[in-house]
Amino acid sequence: MFTRRTVLGAIGAAAFLCSGSSFALAQDKIYIPLISKGFQHQFWQAVKAGADKAAANLGVTVTFEGPDSESQVDRQIDMLAAALAKKPAAIGFAALDSQAAIPLLRQAKAAKIAVVAFDSGVDSDIPVATASTDNIAAAALAADKMAELIGDQGKVALVVHDQTSRTGIDRRDGFVNRMKQAHPKVQIVATEYGEGDHLKSTEITKAILQANPDIKGMFGANEGSAIGVVNGAKELGRKLVIIGYDSGAQQKQAIRDGQMAGAITQNPVGIGYKTVEAAVKAAKGEAVEKRIDTGFYYYDKSNIDKPEIAAVLYD
């Protein structure tokens, strides 16, 4: 009885999968799996949208996967292993920890599967190309804008998503170092980490604001952190200069309402698109550019609706 039930269950599950997905991969199409650092955040969904668009334009099949949180290095390795088992033509990979992925990347190289790194890239010479944002330069631009808006002096604080990932480290250091070098009168009073979680970042912001009544500005280093800063300031009824990172419906609304001064946006759609484009080229044996800079912009109320900005923002 149990066995029959289980088999039925398993078949049911399999049937369920067939309906919900595109697992019937045509054999003649080039197949490229993208293993990302995340999946649920709107940022990754925008990268996925770019990848899907490139796939449609170039006539290839892509899949997109990433772990639930950016600390789950081993889960990402398992995803990469499963992707390699499918014998793809090329693979897109955004490493959570490059060193941990090296054995599998070597395996890919041995199997002649081209690897294109994206987002934070991979510290290795195995990838044929890397499509990413220069996060240090982008966060430095945020620091310049912050200094400009608070009159080049006073106290500021940072809420960063985490202290271990490449983007977390680069955005924090890019912002902090630029302040130290170019704006010595601006004092950084706190750098806290909220896992990119809206609620945690809100609580952190409130604590920072309570501790520093004279704070003039705050920088939220990713979408979740930035929303947290806006919420924290709103709940305490405090007016300050807030600069965010990335986009998303809430962040765009905050900029339109004037709660947030502006934000840095990467070009996630471009990251996805260019990764697939480079992977297709590599799979066909064509030459690819080693470093693909996908760019970044500062946007605020004045330019949020301009076509070149609106094109890279996502909800």
Add this chain to the structure above:
Amino acid sequence: MSAIASATNVASGARFSGAQHRLLAFASLIALVAVFSLASPNFMQTSNIIAILQATSVNGVLAIAATLVIITGGIDLSVGTLMTFCAVIAGVVLTFWGMPLGLGVLAAVLAGACSGTLSGSFVAKLKIPPFIATLGMMLILKGLSLVISGTRPIYFNSTPGFTQISQGSLIGSVFPALPIPNGVLILFLVAIAASFILERTILGRFTFALGSNEEAVRLSGVNTDRWKIAVYALAGSICGIAGLLIASRLNSAQPALGQGYELDAIAAVVIGGTSLSGGRGTIIGTLIGALIISVLANGLRILSVAQEWQTVVTGSIIILAVYTDILRRRRL
């Protein structure tokens, strides 16, 4: 003493029905493997089977640790972050202090045992409910891992043999056709050892007895606190082994990792037929449960199922597995 005898009788009765469940869990594992093999030619291949086993090694060892505690009627939510903590301790000993490999391994297992002793004491001596005691430990260990590591991953590049713990292949060096990683071998060795302890030693007998009827055991003059602490300590040292496995696999101790892993471990335990109310369970069942979870995760990926659906399917399978177990027991 008759109380203990009856408690263990209950336990051995439970073990008999456990054998049945094991068979059923095994049948579902086979069914899953069959479905995935039919659906994709890329599933049933040596390299992919090894990838599945490799993916099971860490969760399997954690689930074995969780099984021991769950059989006593407790729960251990700290297994994931304890694993990370032990990995960080190994990193400190090997990379920061430059000690030889053996000491790093010992330190990780000891750190696990100490933490387990502490959790066990909270539960047994301070009478804090296991859910709360281990929830507290989970957070403490998560924070300590970040503090000790300086919030950065610790790499093991200065200890070249370290990656061999998980990534090397003793079996492969004897039988080149079977390059099964050491991590998988260690999982099976831990399972055999834990099975032996549960089925053949006094500690094992008391583990079941505590979960069946702790009061009866206590009233018959047994120092239940001591045995309970021993079980938590054993579970802790097994988490230490998991810490070594994950660190060796990633060639680094990742301090931010670990939270959430306890739920996968508990899921494996439950799918394997161990009762969350204690007194009943087996290691082999847990092993099969852990394999079911990794086969599902891998198979769904091989079939390129959209990620949002993967978790829906996994959740459904967990509920289905436990529900069929309930149905079966109702019929007995």
